[in-house]
Amino acid sequence: MDTDTKLKYLRTEKLPHIWCPGCGHGIILGALLKSFDKLGWEKNDIVVVSGIGCSGRTPGYIDANTLHTTHGRALAFATGIKMVNPALHVVVVMGDGDASAIGGNHLIHAARRNIDLTAIVFNNNIYGMTGGQYSPTTPFGAKASTAPYGNIEPNFDLVELAMGAGATYVARATSYHEAILEKYIQNALLHKGFSFIDVYTTCPTQFGRLNKIKSPIDNIFMLRDKAIMKSKAEKMSPEEIKGKVLIGEFRNDKEKREYTELYDEIIRRATKKEM
Amino acid sequence: MSNAKLVQGDIACAMGAIDAGCRFFAGYPITPASDIAEEMSKLLPMVGGKFIQMEDEIASMAAIIGGSLAGAKSMTATSGPGFSLKQENLGFAIMAEIPTVVVNVQRGGPSTGLPTLPSQSDMMQARWGTHGDHEIIAIIPYTVEEVYYETIRAFNLAEMLRTPVILLMDEVIGHMSENFKRPDKSKIEIINRKFPTKTPEEYFPYDENEGLVPPLAPFGKGYRYHVTGLAHDKTGFPSTHEESVKRLMERMRDKILNNRAIIDKCDIRKEGNEEIGIFAYGSSARTSIEAIDNLKEKGIDVALMRPVTIWPFPKEQLLEFAKGLKKIVVPEMNFGQIVGEVKKYLSDDVEIIPLNKYTGRLITPEEIVDKILEG
Numbered sequence: 144m145d146t147d148t149k150l151k152y153l154r155t156e157k158l159p160h161i162w163c164p165g166c167g168h169g170i171i172l173g174a175l176l177k178s179f180d181k182l183g184w185e186k187n188d189i190v191v192v193s194g195i196g197c198s199g200r201t202p203g204y205i206d207a208n209t210l211h212t213t214h215g216r217a218l219a220f221a222t223g224i225k226m227v228n229p230a231l232h233v234v235v236v237m238g239d240g241d242a243s244a245i246g247g248n249h250l251i252h253a254a255r256r257n258i259d260l261t262a263i264v265f266n267n268n269i270y271g272m273t274g275g276q277y278s279p280t281t282p283f284g285a286k287a288s289t290a291p292y293g294n295i296e297p298n299f300d301l302v303e304l305a306m307g308a309g310a311t312y313v314a315r316a317t318s319y320h321e322a323i324l325e326k327y328i329q330n331a332l333l334h335k336g337f338s339f340i341d342v343y344t345t346c347p348t349q350f351g352r353l354n355k356i357k358s359p360i361d362n363i364f365m366l367r368d369k370a371i372m373k374s375k376a377e378k379m380s381p382e383e384i385k386g387k388v389l390i391g392e393f394r395n396d397k398e399k400r401e402y403t404e405l406y407d408e409i410i411r412r413a414t415k416k417e418m
Numbered sequence: 419m420s421n422a423k424l425v426q427g428d429i430a431c432a433m434g435a436i437d438a439g440c441r442f443f444a445g446y447p448i449t450p451a452s453d454i455a456e457e458m459s460k461l462l463p464m465v466g467g468k469f470i471q472m473e474d475e476i477a478s479m480a481a482i483i484g485g486s487l488a489g490a491k492s493m494t495a496t497s498g499p500g501f502s503l504k505q506e507n508l509g510f511a512i513m514a515e516i517p518t519v520v521v522n523v524q525r526g527g528p529s530t531g532l533p534t535l536p537s538q539s540d541m542m543q544a545r546w547g548t549h550g551d552h553e554i555i556a557i558i559p560y561t562v563e564e565v566y567y568e569t570i571r572a573f574n575l576a577e578m579l580r581t582p583v584i585l586l587m588d589e590v591i592g593h594m595s596e597n598f599k600r601p602d603k604s605k606i607e608i609i610n611r612k613f614p615t616k617t618p619e620e621y622f623p624y625d626e627n628e629g630l631v632p633p634l635a636p637f638g639k640g641y642r643y644h645v646t647g648l649a650h651d652k653t654g655f656p657s658t659h660e661e662s663v664k665r666l667m668e669r670m671r672d673k674i675l676n677n678r679a680i681i682d683k684c685d686i687r688k689e690g691n692e693e694i695g696i697f698a699y700g701s702s703a704r705t706s707i708e709a710i711d712n713l714k715e716k717g718i719d720v721a722l723m724r725p726v727t728i729w730p731f732p733k734e735q736l737l738e739f740a741k742g743l744k745k746i747v748v749p750e751m752n753f754g755q756i757v758g759e760v761k762k763y764l765s766d767d768v769e770i771i772p773l774n775k776y777t778g779r780l781i782t783p784e785e786i787v788d789k790i791l792e793g
């Protein structure tokens with residue numbers, strides 16, 4: 144049943160996918176496909192946009208209107224699509240480097256506008272595709288191919304970043320906690336406004352290899368061991384949550400007006416003026 | 419002229435865009451192109467279209483590609499530094515074959531350069547600014563009226579050929595006011611992109627069997643397909659297969675080069691008795707015309723070739739123009755970007771004389787006259 148559901152929205156003829164064995168990206172794709180099914184969305188009404196990276200290959204496997212753009216710019220392309228046709232469900236999948244380094248500017252501004260897009264970051268804390276260079280989310284001290292002595296840059300907390308920028312739905316999940324991930328994706332898809340999910344995931348080939356987390360399964364256990372529900376963390380001391388990754392829903396604001404709706408009001412005003 | 423009004427070049431560009439059917443504009447403020455964005459922000463919602471001021475020029479270019487894919491004729495407008503920022507996504511529009519119009523109101527550079535002064539120094543950036551081998555269409559009008567009509571033509575070419583089209587102006591053309599009468603809608607030819615005639619099951623977004631320009635289905639109309647900047651086959655999915663890459667590259671080249679009959683446009687003013695010619699475009703063509711009038715009074719006949727479409731370069735028209743001419747003066751507000759092209763195609767029998775100014779000042783008619791008299 145689960146497999147059938149995923150297959151329904153999958154371009155099965157495009158398989159096998161390009162991802163490494165043990166890569167977390169496929170789990171996020173699976174959760175997205177199941178969410179489309181749960182919501183009963185029409186394939187013709189779904190647009191999936193990505194940037195460049197291993198995560199960028201995701202749309203190619205989805206039987207929808209799919210757009211694989213340039214590195215970091217997916218949200219800007221998606222903004223144009225949503226503006227022109229607000230009836231479409233526009234989902235944007237990005238890598239951590241994609242979304243928060245080269246695309247950081249687009250992320251904060253899409254969030255600030257509260258345009259009705261769902262942004263999902265496949266956050267493996269590394270540049271997977273280009274060979275394991277450090278990203279803005281690589282933890283302090285972790286190894287990367289461009290941080291052979293350990294990363295000395297403090298990392299972004301993407302949840303904090305999205306909230307600070309004004310996103311109206313913000314959550315974090317992991318590709319280990321699949322059921323939670325699926326639930327948040329559905330909530331994000333249903334949310335009217337800019338929704339953002341930071342998905343903590345694995346790249347055994349680059350992050351795991353460089354940080355001596357040997358097998359793909361150990362990488363997945365790393366997610367399990369590091370993640371802690373936000374509700375639980377609230378009852379814990381700062382020492383206890385140090386080095387942990389908080390998961391949960393951080394914001395769900397239904398009050399703030401959505402951008403394309405506000406623009407429609409401008410059109411109503413401007414067309415009246417013309418007459 | 420009845421009903422003619424004083425109109426600025428930038429405003430005429432916005433009017434042309436609206437009349438061409440542009441319904442989405444994304445931009446980022448920059449002198450001397452901001453007036454286009456301001457006008458579009460006012461006009462678009464009046465016709466049910468949409469305007470957005472993005473966070474930068476990279477995003478603006480990305481947004482109009484998205485808007486075009488969703489089915490709206492889309493445009494952005496910028497100047498020098500912003501034009502540089504658009505280059506990566508301009509290449510995406512070329513590769514993915516998404517119709518878009520990109521306006522560059524040229525100002526002096528490099529870098530922030532001369533924000534309020536004219537220049538023609540992005541002629542080569544328009545040609546080769548984005549990475550990778552490609553053909554490109556670039557148009558350079560010289561009056562306010564021509565800005566209006568050429569903006570419409572830029573949209574027509576973009577939609578007809580599924581490609582970005584660059585409209586080059588400069589600070590003088592953008593900011594000057596001239597008498598202009600907006601024509602009746604019935605008088606202008608509007609060309610829309612081809613919608614697929616095939617069913618979604620039979621449709622391929624890059625199908626060579628559909629000719630050099632396969633129809634483009636807007637997202638959301640039941641044709642689910644993939645778009646990527648990677649080399650792709652007819653389905654739109656990535657392919658590095660040599661034969662398929664070759665076919666893609668050649669089709670994208672040929673759709674421009676084999677359609678020159680509709681792309682090319684040249685204003686040639688030649689009686690046949692002249693021994694001297696001027697090859698000039700944009701603002702420099704305006705002063706060239708004045709110089710030609712002055713020389714006529716002195717009894718010297720000078721011919722003019724004014725390319726309106728500058729890329730692809732009008733090689734055949736130049737060869738024809740050069741017949742019988744002993745020398746050709748090429749005035750440009752740059753170090754001599756287009757004169758190199760002129761030289762490339764002409765034999766040594768014709769003397770080619772560059773006249774260059776790169777100080778943000780227009781080349782004056784006197785300077786052109788002097789150049790001709792001294793030579």
Ligand SMILES: Cc1ncc(C[n+]2csc(CCOP(=O)(O)OP(=O)(O)O)c2C)c(N)n1
Pocket residue numbers: 195196197198199214237238239240241242265267269270271272273278346
């Ligand atoms: C403008 C530009 N700069 C650099 C690259 C090279 N590049 C491709 S993917 C990538 C990083 C990918 O990392 P991330 O976004 O985290 O995605 P992942 O591969 O980890 O899913 C980079 C730097 C590019 N394609 N374009």
Ligand code: SF4
Pocket residue numbers: 161162163165166167168197198267271272345346347348349
């Ligand atoms: S390199 Fe890393 S992110 Fe890319 S497919 Fe392999 S495991 Fe996944």
Ligand SMILES: [Mg+2]
Pocket residue numbers: 196238239240265266267268269270271278
């Ligand atoms: Mg990554």
